[in-house]
Amino acid sequence: MKAGTERVISDKMNYLAEHGYEVTLITYEQGSHPKAYPLHPSIRHIDLNTRFFVIEKYGLLKRLIMMSRMRSSFRKRLQQILDEVKPDYYISTTYSINLIDIILSVRTQARKIVESHVACYTVMKSNNYNHQFMMRTLASLYDRWILGKLSKADLMVVLTKGDARDWSLYSDRVMVIPNPVTQYPEHVLPHDGNGHRIICVGRLDSQKGYDMLIDAFAMIESQCKGWHIDIFGEGSDKAMLLDKINQLGLQKRIIIHSPTPEIFYEYQRSEFFVLSSRYEGLPLVLLEAMACGIPCVAFRCKYGPEDIIQDKKDGLLVDNGDVQVLAEKMLWMIIHTEERLCMGQTAREDIRRYEKQAIMQQWLDLFT
Numbered sequence: 001m002k003a004g005t006e007r008v009i010s011d012k013m014n015y016l017a018e019h020g021y022e023v024t025l026i027t028y029e030q031g032s033h034p035k036a037y038p039l040h041p042s043i044r045h046i047d048l049n050t051r052f053f054v055i056e057k058y059g060l061l062k063r064l065i066m067m068s069r070m071r072s073s074f075r076k077r078l079q080q081i082l083d084e085v086k087p088d089y090y091i092s093t094t095y096s097i098n099l100i101d102i103i104l105s106v107r108t109q110a111r112k113i114v115e116s117h118v119a120c121y122t123v124m125k126s127n128n129y130n131h132q133f134m135m136r137t138l139a140s141l142y143d144r145w146i147l148g149k150l151s152k153a154d155l156m157v158v159l160t161k162g163d164a165r166d167w168s169l170y171s172d173r174v175m176v177i178p179n180p181v182t183q184y185p186e187h188v189l190p191h192d193g194n195g196h197r198i199i200c201v202g203r204l205d206s207q208k209g210y211d212m213l214i215d216a217f218a219m220i221e222s223q224c225k226g227w228h229i230d231i232f233g234e235g236s237d238k239a240m241l242l243d244k245i246n247q248l249g250l251q252k253r254i255i256i257h258s259p260t261p262e263i264f265y266e267y268q269r270s271e272f273f274v275l276s277s278r279y280e281g282l283p284l285v286l287l288e289a290m291a292c293g294i295p296c297v298a299f300r301c302k303y304g305p306e307d308i309i310q311d312k313k314d315g316l317l318v319d320n321g322d323v324q325v326l327a328e329k330m331l332w333m334i335i336h337t338e339e340r341l342c343m344g345q346t347a348r349e350d351i352r353r354y355e356k357q358a359i360m361q362q363w364l365d366l367f368t
Contacts, residue, residue: 008179011037012363013040016363025044048074048081082107082110087110091113091114098146114153115157117282153171155173155366156171159178160281163281179287181355183264184291191341198270199232199267201231202233203233204236207277210241212321217327219323220330224334228254276326277298290348294344295344297333299320314346314350
């Protein structure tokens with residue numbers, strides 16, 4: 001899978017390897033699949049080959065038996081690797097929250113760090129059963145048990161101040177270190193303000209809120225002739241989004257493209273970026289767009305946009321889920337060319353605080 005988290009973790013490991021750290025990457029379901037991004041040749045990769053996803057096709061009883069056996073195998077293999085490697089720092093992410101009880105209970109002298117790349121509430125199973133009282137109650141008990149295990153970590157590292165407040169309910173040692181911007185172009189294409197392109201980047205799924213983006217643009221499309229939206233992404237909602245675009249007669253105004261490795265070039269060919277997400281960890285795409293000198297319009301979703309964007313200075317913020325105001329802010333950005341250009345210049349300067357050297361120095365300081 002290729003996403004922001006995979007990119008950030010790969011960049012972080014490569015930086016540490018380049019600066020003399022011995023880095024071992026442990027996965028447990030990678031198998032023979034290629035890695036999401038290239039890794040420094042000194043980085044050792046070990047896969048535990050505990051493919052939990054394969055048990056989903058079985059019935060409940062067999063699934064429970066296989067889960068127990070696989071968790072036992074996971075624990076044993078992980079312990080063997082830690083005994084061999086003897087790391088100083090042992091880092092896991094909350095994407096493995098279902099295994100965090102094992103991850104944090106294995107024997108090691110290493111400092112145990114858990115880092116979160118998603119908002120706290122999105123990892124809670126109880127949020128999947130809002131209208132099923134019994135299942136929500138059981139899921140809440142599970143959440144309380146599994147998240148309670150985080151107290152065994154020496155430190156939790158999260159991406160935003162808002163998320164730190166949420167995670168502090170489960171750990172009294174929470175620190176904020178944001179993700180670095182993937183790339184800060186030394187030079188960017190000049191903007192004269194005469195383009196008519198809005199850009200959006202991200203997976204085509206419910207989290208990214210493209211359905212709300214389409215509704216917002218439909219409200220203003222008659223007032224901004226010539227303007228169009230280019231969306232770069234793939235995902236399960238693609239057919240639904242294309243159908244929605246067709247129903248609104250916006251086929252020539254909103255175009256969905258496949259992901260591209262040249263996304264920084266695409267940012268620079270755009271006038272501004274829109275983030276319509278329902279929730280985020282820390283949206284890397286905002287950092288990337290602003291590094292390319294274009295301002296952003298974003299929902300104040302949990303979490304990230306409020307940490308990154310300074311409202312009316314280098315972008316515009318909208319109350320989360322308010323489609324009407326999102327439309328109004330997009331139209332304001334379209335009409336106010338001079339202000340848009342100034343915001344883009346300010347955004348490029350402001351985002352320097354997220355450059356890789358500055359963020360990785362925080363990790364080095366943490367280690368030392």
